[in-house]
Amino acid sequence: MGWARWRRQSIVLSVGLVLLCALCMVSGLLLKQSPPHAILGGTLAGAWLGGMAFGSFEVVAPGAILRWRRRVNEGAPDYAVGLGTFFDRHVLRGGAADSRVAKARTRTLGIVVILVLTLECALFGLIFALAGWL
Numbered sequence: 001m002g003w004a005r006w007r008r009q010s011i012v013l014s015v016g017l018v019l020l021c022a023l024c025m026v027s028g029l030l031l032k033q034s035p036p037h038a039i040l041g042g043t044l045a046g047a048w049l050g051g052m053a054f055g056s057f058e059v060v061a062p063g064a065i066l067r068w069r070r071r072v073n074e075g076a077p078d079y080a081v082g083l084g085t086f087f088d089r090h091v092l093r094g095g096a097a098d099s100r101v102a103k104a105r106t107r108t109l110g111i112v113v114i115l116v117l118t119l120e121c122a123l124f125g126l127i128f129a130l131a132g133w134l
Contacts, residue, residue: 021046044124051117058110062103065110 025042033041058065 017046017050020050024049044121048117048121051113055110055113055117058113059107060110062106062110065106066102 021043023042024045025038028038028042028045029035
């Protein structure tokens, strides 16, 4: 049961990200961008939106993220268990998944994800503007 749940959630998240990137690519083409720019911009915009959504969810509902990660890691295959134990060791730090410390660390992780993605978007925008691609 656990392996099937882990695989299903992995597939759903991957397909959702690909669809989001495809939607951003199509919108770039509809805005009369050249195909290479629409593909590159759509991929970056889709990945940015997906990361911002997940980071925002970590900030707004850290308890739900902690419970979701615990459920997913229960049936994870061997190669994914290492990531789950790394997360448990550094975020939970021996406390319960619903403790205030774990929620605060998850919320901090979400804020860091949002800040890094925002800075990355600004950096790529600056690089593209300087290169004359926009």
